[in-house]
Amino acid sequence: MAHVRKTTHSRKTGVQKTSTRRSTTARKSTRRASPKRWSQRVTKESDALDLKRGVFKLTSAKKIAISLKRSAEHSTRRKSGAYRSALSMLTFYINRAGRTLPKTQRARLERAKVELRRAFGRE
Numbered sequence: 001m002a003h004v005r006k007t008t009h010s011r012k013t014g015v016q017k018t019s020t021r022r023s024t025t026a027r028k029s030t031r032r033a034s035p036k037r038w039s040q041r042v043t044k045e046s047d048a049l050d051l052k053r054g055v056f057k058l059t060s061a062k063k064i065a066i067s068l069k070r071s072a073e074h075s076t077r078r079k080s081g082a083y084r085s086a087l088s089m090l091t092f093y094i095n096r097a098g099r100t101l102p103k104t105q106r107a108r109l110e111r112a113k114v115e116l117r118r119a120f121g122r123e
Helices: 038-045 061-074 082-100 103-119
Strands: 003-009 016-022
Touching (some): 061 103
Antiparallel strands (some): 003 016
């Protein structure tokens, strides 16, 4: 491993000190590289839904709900009912976005929950 010499100067004594530290850049990680976002991996690999690309970016809450309903009803990966799977995926997206989700988009996604209930006849 490479050693790095670091020189520091003390204000109190006016004396220079030299210390030796190991460089952190020389180390190699033995761990396998994990995906950048675990939530992205969960969305792709879990027994969830086969979502249409960009479904959460749609401009209408009703369109989001209809797309989620269609995906849930046609999915072969889900383990629970279609309504429960669709609502879970919507809630998962909202929760993972957290504070970075703009208020307008969050409001649209919350309205999509209401539209989803209505689409499945669970008002």
